[in-house]
Amino acid sequence: MSNLVGAFFTLCIFSFLYKDNPFYQMSEQLLVGISLGYGLVFTYTRTFIPYVYQPIVLKHQWVLIIPAVLGMLYLFRFSRKLGWLSRYPIAFSMMSVGASVPLGIHATILVQMRQAMVPIETFNLFLIFFGTIAVLLYFFFSKAHTGIYGKFVDVGKWYMMIGFGASFGLTVMARISLLIGRIQFLVNDVLGLIK
Amino acid sequence: MKKTIPLLIVIVGGIVWVLWAFSPHYILQEVFYNKFYMPWALASAPFAMLLGVMSLSMMHSNKIKRKAPKWQYSYFFFAGFVITSLAGFIGGTQKGGVFMWMFENMQMPMSSTMFSLLAFYMASAAYKAFRARSTEATVLLIAAIVVMLAQVPLGVKISKYLPTISQWILDVPNLASKRGIMLGVGLGSVATSLKILLGIERSYLGGGD
Amino acid sequence: MKMTFFERIQKLDRRYIYIVVALAIIIPLMVPYNSDNVTTAPSENLYQMIDSFAGREDRAVLLSITHDASTMPELYPMEVAILRHCFERNVKVFTLTWYASSAPIIDYAINNVKEEFPDIKSGVDYCNFGYKPIPLPLVIGMGDNIANTMNTDAEGRKLENLPIMKGITNYNEMNLVVEFSGSVAGMTWITYARPKFGLNVAVGVTAVMAADEYPYLQSGQMIGMLSGLKGAAEYEKLVDVFAGYREAGIDYRVKTDANGKKILAGRPFGREILKDESTKELINITTQTTAKFTPADFNAFVAKYPEQAGLLRQLGKEDKGQIKVDVAAITPEQRKAMGEVTYLDLKKMSRDIPYKFKVARIGMNAQSVAHIMIILFIIIGNVGYFVQKARQAKVS
Numbered sequence: 001m002s003n004l005v006g007a008f009f010t011l012c013i014f015s016f017l018y019k020d021n022p023f024y025q026m027s028e029q030l031l032v033g034i035s036l037g038y039g040l041v042f043t044y045t046r047t048f049i050p051y052v053y054q055p056i057v058l059k060h061q062w063v064l065i066i067p068a069v070l071g072m073l074y075l076f077r078f079s080r081k082l083g084w085l086s087r088y089p090i091a092f093s094m095m096s097v098g099a100s101v102p103l104g105i106h107a108t109i110l111v112q113m114r115q116a117m118v119p120i121e122t123f124n125l126f127l128i129f130f131g132t133i134a135v136l137l138y139f140f141f142s143k144a145h146t147g148i149y150g151k152f153v154d155v156g157k158w159y160m161m162i163g164f165g166a167s168f169g170l171t172v173m174a175r176i177s178l179l180i181g182r183i184q185f186l187v188n189d190v191l192g193l194i195k
Numbered sequence: 196m197k198k199t200i201p202l203l204i205v206i207v208g209g210i211v212w213v214l215w216a217f218s219p220h221y222i223l224q225e226v227f228y229n230k231f232y233m234p235w236a237l238a239s240a241p242f243a244m245l246l247g248v249m250s251l252s253m254m255h256s257n258k259i260k261r262k263a264p265k266w267q268y269s270y271f272f273f274a275g276f277v278i279t280s281l282a283g284f285i286g287g288t289q290k291g292g293v294f295m296w297m298f299e300n301m302q303m304p305m306s307s308t309m310f311s312l313l314a315f316y317m318a319s320a321a322y323k324a325f326r327a328r329s330t331e332a333t334v335l336l337i338a339a340i341v342v343m344l345a346q347v348p349l350g351v352k353i354s355k356y357l358p359t360i361s362q363w364i365l366d367v368p369n370l371a372s373k374r375g376i377m378l379g380v381g382l383g384s385v386a387t388s389l390k391i392l393l394g395i396e397r398s399y400l401g402g403g404d
Numbered sequence: 405m406k407m408t409f410f411e412r413i414q415k416l417d418r419r420y421i422y423i424v425v426a427l428a429i430i431i432p433l434m435v436p437y438n439s440d441n442v443t444t445a446p447s448e449n450l451y452q453m454i455d456s457f458a459g460r461e462d463r464a465v466l467l468s469i470t471h472d473a474s475t476m477p478e479l480y481p482m483e484v485a486i487l488r489h490c491f492e493r494n495v496k497v498f499t500l501t502w503y504a505s506s507a508p509i510i511d512y513a514i515n516n517v518k519e520e521f522p523d524i525k526s527g528v529d530y531c532n533f534g535y536k537p538i539p540l541p542l543v544i545g546m547g548d549n550i551a552n553t554m555n556t557d558a559e560g561r562k563l564e565n566l567p568i569m570k571g572i573t574n575y576n577e578m579n580l581v582v583e584f585s586g587s588v589a590g591m592t593w594i595t596y597a598r599p600k601f602g603l604n605v606a607v608g609v610t611a612v613m614a615a616d617e618y619p620y621l622q623s624g625q626m627i628g629m630l631s632g633l634k635g636a637a638e639y640e641k642l643v644d645v646f647a648g649y650r651e652a653g654i655d656y657r658v659k660t661d662a663n664g665k666k667i668l669a670g671r672p673f674g675r676e677i678l679k680d681e682s683t684k685e686l687i688n689i690t691t692q693t694t695a696k697f698t699p700a701d702f703n704a705f706v707a708k709y710p711e712q713a714g715l716l717r718q719l720g721k722e723d724k725g726q727i728k729v730d731v732a733a734i735t736p737e738q739r740k741a742m743g744e745v746t747y748l749d750l751k752k753m754s755r756d757i758p759y760k761f762k763v764a765r766i767g768m769n770a771q772s773v774a775h776i777m778i779i780l781f782i783i784i785g786n787v788g789y790f791v792q793k794a795r796q797a798k799v800s
Contacts, residue, residue, distance in 0.1 A: 002296065006304035013308040017315055017422050029268045031305040033275025035505075036251060038298050041283030042504035043244040047537045051237040067235040071242030078249065084197040087400050089239055091201035091208075094391065094399060096232075096540065098212030100595070101388045107595040107625070108381035112374055115623035124367050128622075131371025132378075139379055156375070161331045163372030165338025166364050167615040170632065172317060172339070173346050174478060174611035176429070176774045177633040179314035180767045181477020182307055183429050188759075233541040240537060290511065299508055303473035310474040314774075318425045319418045322781040326789050340779055346611075346634050347772040348439035358442045365618060374619040 007190045010182060067092075131159040202394050209392040252276075338364055408795075410788040421781070428777045432770040438688050439769055440641075443678060446621055447638040450606045450628025452673050453580055454486065455647070457495045459668050462571040464496035468583040468593075469513075472505040475586035475610050480513065481636035481764035482608040483584060485643050487517040488761060491524050492647040494666050496568055498578065500533040507535040507558075516760055523659070527557070527566040534558025539592050547575050547601040575601040580627075584608040589617070594625050608635065633771060636764035644761070645683050646673050650752050652697055653704030657745065686755055689765050693732035695753040702727040705753070712742045716750075729753075 012027040052068055055061045070092060076085040120126045134156030138145075145153050215223045255269040283294040327333040344350040345361030390396035457463035467486065471479050490497040499510045510532055518524055526532070533554050536542055545553030550572060551563040563569055572578055581603060583590045589607040597603040604627050609617060611632025620626040630639055647670040650656065661667055677683060685696070697705060702720055706713045715738065720727040731754045739747050 002300045005300045009301055010304045010308045013305055013312070016312065018419065025265060025268045026271050027305055029271040030275040031302060031309070032251070033272040033277075034279045034297060034302045035306070036248060037276045037279025037283065038294075038302060039504060040244055040248055040280055041288060041294065042507075042535065043241045044284070045288055046504065046535050047237070048241040051234070051537070052241060055234065055238070061234075064234060064238045067238035068242075070235075071239035074242050074246050075249065077246060078253070083401070087198065087201040088204070089242075090399060091204040092239065093236070094205050095208030096212055097205075097388050097391050098209030099216045101385060101392060102213060102216045103595045103599065104381065104388065105385050106599055107591075109378060109385065111623055111625060112378055112381070112619055115619075116374060124363075127367050128371045128374075131368060132375045135372050135375025136378060138375075156372075157331065158334065159368050159375075160372045161334045162338045162364060162368040163615070165335040166342045166369040167612075168335065169339040169342030169346070170611040170615050172321075172343055172775070172778055173634065173771060174632050175314040175317045176771060176778075177478045177611070177767060178307070178475070179311040179425075180429055180433070180633070180770050180774075181480075182304075182311040183426075183433060183770075184477070184763065184767065185304070185307075187430065187433055228541070229545075233545075236538055236541065290508075295508065298505075302505075303476075303508075306472065306474045307476060311477075315422045315425055318778060318781060319421050321778050322416070322421055322785045323414075323418070325782050325785065327786055336782065340782070343775045343779065346632075347775050348441050348768055349772040349776070351440065351442050358444070362444055365615065366622070369615055370618045370622055373616050377616075377619055 003190050007186055010186060131156070135159055198397065198400055201400055202397065205391065206394050213392070248276075338368075410791045413784065414788045414792065424777065425774070428773050429770045432773045433766065436690050436766055437769060438690055439765070439772070440684070440687065441634065441637040441765065441768060443638045443642060446629040446631070447635055447642065448628075448673070448675070450582070450630065451489070451639065451642045451646075453604065453606070453627055454489060454495060455493060455673055457580070458493035458672075459666065460495075462577050464498060464568075464572050464578040465490060466498045466500060466578055466581040468581055469499060469501050469506050469510050470503055470589075471509075471584055471586040472503060473509070476509065477767070478610045478632050478636065479584045479586070479608055480509065481633070481767075482630050482639060483509075483513045484517055484760060485636060485639040485764070486582065486608075487513055487530075488520075489639075489643045489647045491517060491521045491529065492643070492670055493668055494529070496572065497530045498533060498568075499530070501535050502537070502539045504535055510534070510558075520758065526559070527561065528568055531563075531566060531568050532558045540596065543592055543597050544600070546578070547597060547603075549574055550578060575603045580604045580606065582606045582608060585613075586610050587613065589613065590620070590626060594620065598625060606630075633764050633767050637768045640761060640764050641687050642673070644757060645677065645686050646671055648761075649686065650749075652701035652753060653708075655708045656749070687757075687765075688755065689757070689762050689769070692754045692756040693730060695729045695731055695750055695755075697727045697729075697753070699725075699727060705749075708749075709742075709746050712746050715742050716746075731756075 009027050009030075012023040015021055016024040052064070056064050056068065070089050073085045074089050076082045116129060116132045118125060120129060134153060136156075138153050138156035138160070143149065211223070211227060215228060218224075251272070255272050257263075258266050258269045279294065279297055282292070282297060286292045286294050288294055325336065327336055341357070342361050342364060344353060345357045350357045350361070387396060391399070454465055457465060465486075467483065469479075469483060487497065489495070499514065501507055501510060514530065514532060524530065534557065536554065542553055551569055554563055556562055557566070575597065581593050581597070583593060583605070585607070586609075589609045590605050593603060593605045598605055606626055606628040607617060608630040609632070611634070614629065614631030614635075617626065617629055617631075621629055630636060649670050656669060659666060671677075697720070706716050709716065716729075719729045719734065719738070721729070729750060731751050734742075734747070734750075742750075
């Protein structure tokens with residue numbers, strides 16, 4: 001029975017492929033509404049109760065009233081006169097960007113650079129090294145891409161084309177997998193046709 | 196003035212966080228992080244959800260008031276939202292309740308199906324829009340076709356070497372180009388974070404006074 | 405001007421294309437056929453790392469499932485396959501999510517796999533932390549002490565009291581985290597947990613993101629990766645060939661050895677076994693109804709069940725040097741006579757894979773047809789375009 005409800009809404013959304021119709025509009029709005037309601041209830045039971053209500057009211061950690069008030073300042077976003085109050089909770093959560101500077105430099109830049117500069121033992125490693133530099137220089141627009149330098153930087157363009165081609169091939173696979181999943185649901189769980 | 200105090204909070208707090216990343220000192224790790232930041236961050240987190248609720252509710256009620264096109268469907272939004280919230284608050288979030296039933300049998304199929312529509316659009320785009328207009332586009336399409344064929348079981352039947360070639364494409368040129376792009380993006384994002392940390396970048400505070 | 409054939413197919417209404425796509429997927433799904441997914445290094449590395457934790461009290465895997473229902477078709481089979489691997493080989497597994505909408509998915513996955521393993525208990529072999537709101541403090545806190553940071557599991561039980569936590573303190577023991585995500589995956593762990601605590605990270609991603617994660621694989625920041633439906637199919641195959649492998653002669657009713665430790669089922673990973681012809685028998689996707697034995701294996705199998713020896717020898721039929729038992733032809737009286745345990749063991753020997761453990765491979769069959777279709781679309785589209793361009797160049 002529950003599967004039939006799921007199948008009904010699946011077909012409502014698939015009907016959009018033929019033409020925009022009331023069933024699709026209805027299920028689209030329903031989707032947004034249910035997602036929002038779900039998020040609200042889950043935030044209440046899993047975040048508000050254990051981390052705000054219980055510490056303040058039950059364990060009497062009164063100092064936590066300050067962050068609770070800080071969180072409520074988010075709502076002043078909608079007021080024109082007092083909108084500046086909503087900057088405080090944003091500032092509080094933006095503080096942690098300080099940690100991402102050193103750790104981000106390490107993980108995304110330094111480690112990647114270190115791995116790109118390994119001893120060039122095989123031809124593949126040479127190709128990777130060559131390609132990484134060519135791609136980096138391709139985006140360096142302060143020097144004109146002319147002459148031999150231009151030809152070198154052009155190699156970066158070919159590397160990127162192959163890279164994007166590979167991404168496209170994998171993207172096709174990903175999108176079709178999503179469709180396969182839905183059709184497996186319809187054919188198997190609802191109609192029971194595959195074993 | 197109204198922007199200065201939040202800016203100072205970010206700058207001072209940011210510097211403390213940088214020190215936190217480097218120093219194992221007790222004051223930073225235990226007192227600052229465990230006793231101050233974690234409970235405070237968790238306590239101020241749930242209220243951001245109210246922002247989303249209010250924003251969407253205001254938008255849809257305006258639509259109904261102004262009788263904008265397709266305004267009747269906004270009632271479905273409110274119906275879905277109110278019924279789900281009531282079912283959750285009154286009935287509870289355990290498995291088998293009305294709340295989870297609605298989520299598993301209405302929201303999950305619908306959101307999966309929304310994404311699966313992309314497969315149809317991709318096939319239609321492949322037919323109508325992907326043209327090998329230049330040599331670069333041809334190279335892109337050939338790489339894509341090789342990788343596509345090698346991913347499926349049929350690929351190894353077409354040619355024994357296809358999986359190896361495809362894995363080489365992924366391991367060497369793809370890796371070099373993604374690494375180059377990633378280094379560029381990494382440098383850019385570190386520069387932006389540094390600008391936020393030093394108070395040069397202020398757009399996250401919003402416009403106005 | 406009358407439309408030529410090429411102009412007509414160029415202007416084809418997109419709804420016909422949609423019908424072709426739908427048929428190209430529905431038909432292969434309804435008509436299963438056997439195919440072989442070639443395994444690649446990223447999936448094999450992940451398999452080997454999880455298998456190295458087999459049977460150890462002081463090692464555990466953490467599955468961080470952070471995606472919602474929209475990416476389930478690609479990521480859910482991966483989770484099922486890894487959970488099956490862990491339950492077969494006695495690897496302690498923890499699950500966790502940062503998104504509210506992923507919490508039901510963890511329950512689905514665990515309950516789905518648990519049906520095949522009646523001995524697996526919550527809090528002993530696996531533990532679900534459930535939905536925890538903010539990642540950063542918890543990711544870092546687990547580096548010191550998991551029980552203190554997480555406090556309770558999804559059912560509200562305190563972690564320090566659970567048997568599974570015996571021997572597991574922090575990332576030194578829970579040494580591998582596999583993150584499943586439809587967008588950026590593994591970055592929190594690589595940025596914060598790996599440099600500080602030396603945690604091993606692996607990811608299961610949708611194929612869209614797979615190409616972007618290769619730099620992390622090569623730099624060693626990720627030890628393995630499952631990319632999309634193909635990664636799931638590869639992992640399912642590896643589990644069938646190694647962790648799910650059952651030998652005719654071993655008595656699997658004996659669950660623990662003399663010291664009370666659980667005996668590991670299945671066999672360890674070996675690349676030569678994958679190239680061997682015999683693995684083809686183990687990975688058939690179509691329904692298998694015949695159990696095939698060599699004469700020596702059949703004798704070993706019958707020796708396990710001495711009371712039913714007569715009945716078993718009656719069922720075994722000699723065919724081209726092998727002894728075959730048609731499991732589908734066993735009547736209810738014969739089944740009652742031999743007992744459920746023997747019947748299920750015989751069924752396992754037929755190498756029939758339950759549907760839930762071959763979902764990704766069935767999907768990959770449909771994927772083959774769909775890919776050929778898309779390549780044909782691209783080629784036909786381009787041919788039509790070039791013919792039209794040549795014609796226009798000739799006219800002008």
